[in-house]
Amino acid sequence: MAPETISVRCCIAGGGPAGMMLGYLLARAGVQVLVLEKHADFLRDFRGDTIHPSTLEVMYELGLLEEFLRLPHQKVYELNAQVGQMEVTIADFRHLPTRCRFIALMPQWDFLNFLAEQAARFPSFALRMETEVTGLLQESGRVIGVHANAPSGMIEVRADLIVGADGRNSIVREKAGLKVKDYGAPMDVLWFRLGRSPDDPIATMGRFDAGRIFIMINRGEYWQCGYVIAKGRFEEMRRQEFTAFRDEISRLAPFARDRVGELRAWDNVKLLTVRVDRLLEWFQPGLLCIGDAAHAMSPVGGVGINLAIQDAVAAGNVLVKPLRQRQVTIDHLRQIQRRRELPTRVTQWLQVTVQRRIIARVLGDRRPFSPPLAIRLLATVPFFRRVPARIVGLGLRPEHVRPEIAHLGENSS
Numbered sequence: 001m002a003p004e005t006i007s008v009r010c011c012i013a014g015g016g017p018a019g020m021m022l023g024y025l026l027a028r029a030g031v032q033v034l035v036l037e038k039h040a041d042f043l044r045d046f047r048g049d050t051i052h053p054s055t056l057e058v059m060y061e062l063g064l065l066e067e068f069l070r071l072p073h074q075k076v077y078e079l080n081a082q083v084g085q086m087e088v089t090i091a092d093f094r095h096l097p098t099r100c101r102f103i104a105l106m107p108q109w110d111f112l113n114f115l116a117e118q119a120a121r122f123p124s125f126a127l128r129m130e131t132e133v134t135g136l137l138q139e140s141g142r143v144i145g146v147h148a149n150a151p152s153g154m155i156e157v158r159a160d161l162i163v164g165a166d167g168r169n170s171i172v173r174e175k176a177g178l179k180v181k182d183y184g185a186p187m188d189v190l191w192f193r194l195g196r197s198p199d200d201p202i203a204t205m206g207r208f209d210a211g212r213i214f215i216m217i218n219r220g221e222y223w224q225c226g227y228v229i230a231k232g233r234f235e236e237m238r239r240q241e242f243t244a245f246r247d248e249i250s251r252l253a254p255f256a257r258d259r260v261g262e263l264r265a266w267d268n269v270k271l272l273t274v275r276v277d278r279l280l281e282w283f284q285p286g287l288l289c290i291g292d293a294a295h296a297m298s299p300v301g302g303v304g305i306n307l308a309i310q311d312a313v314a315a316g317n318v319l320v321k322p323l324r325q326r327q328v329t330i331d332h333l334r335q336i337q338r339r340r341e342l343p344t345r346v347t348q349w350l351q352v353t354v355q356r357r358i359i360a361r362v363l364g365d366r367r368p369f370s371p372p373l374a375i376r377l378l379a380t381v382p383f384f385r386r387v388p389a390r391i392v393g394l395g396l397r398p399e400h401v402r403p404e405i406a407h408l409g410e411n412s413s
């Protein structure tokens, strides 16, 4: 049977933060857009629930902020950690030159559902869930569409532009043969949840000392916990008794000792392999990659979602007009990479530096960790906490929705 064929102006592979934000922006501007998401819903393994001040600013520019902040969330005004024996506030968001001077912690599925609902108000938006892109359609050296597996069978989508927003394991970038530079990561993260009790500390916290890195994020009723391990160590851990892992967590979070029994087996612990890489070129004729598909981000600093959203806003600003006029050129795509490459490059450099100078050293040495000068300065001079706050909260080149684009959507829903 011939596959169902669909024609749109823009087809986005992947309904993560990058894909859903770009889908929303294009639909709002009246561009016919189809987002293909391989999962049946937006529930996913924990990969950060952080909505940054810059994303909240974008929501404000789009007139969505008030409604968005009605969804349940927690506000984080500062990031704290114990590095070696030193308690340190790493970032203080209260001084940012922006409307919301906090990170909103919200389950990623709530954020993505919100974007999907808002986008669905525009007739030019379509989202197909359970539809996995499997390959690219190419003609005369240009990408002209994708193949995808949908519940109804194979479909073929033809579009003026294909956007790969399908994350770190992007099939789009692989099929396009785009070259990737890998920057390596010395660690992986084990994620799991522990119940929270009203007597527990309130602050989200991280502990970096004596061979161990442990993060606890306050999610109201539960703690989202991240236990960082040396890359590849999980297999060896799985061969040991699970009780040894539980004992370790009890030692690291004594106040939650009565709840570690909630962890029954390795099945309750999810391994997330960390990767840092970047495409040399984010585009080809007819194709653009954004978000993790263009540059996989380390969890260091929790900035990946932020960068993905910033890419989407920059792409929307450049692409709305040429997509409406059916005149997308390679120069438009190059312009997007030029705009986003430098902030991405610098952010990844900072992440790799922290991975090498702090994470690898803490994990590799069971002796007490002596914090480097930068951490000691953050602990003693509060003013310096504004720098990481800016990098994490706003990013190195915050993007704003162009007023004429934001204005377009006001009357088109």
Ligand SMILES: Cc1cc2nc3c(=O)[nH]c(=O)nc-3n(C[C@H](O)[C@H](O)[C@H](O)COP(=O)(O)OP(=O)(O)OC[C@H]3O[C@@H](n4cnc5c(N)ncnc54)[C@H](O)[C@@H]3O)c2cc1C
Pocket (backbone or CB within 6 Å): 013, 014, 015, 016, 017, 018, 019, 036, 037, 038, 039, 046, 047, 048, 049, 050, 131, 132, 133, 134, 165, 166, 167, 168, 169, 170, 171, 189, 272, 273, 274, 275, 290, 291, 292, 293, 296, 297, 298, 299, 301, 302, 303, 304, 305, 306, 308
């Ligand atoms: C352990 C860990 C913790 C992290 N913590 C944080 C944090 O606290 N804060 C933060 O900001 N960032 C964090 N990050 C980084 C962050 O998760 C990513 O940078 C961010 O999600 C990138 O968004 P994206 O939309 O580009 O890709 P993704 O979020 O990966 O979304 C891609 C989407 O594409 C879909 N997809 C994939 N393949 C296909 C296909 N073939 N067809 C159709 N759909 C497809 C996927 O199902 C997914 O929905 C963390 C990363 C890791 C590894």
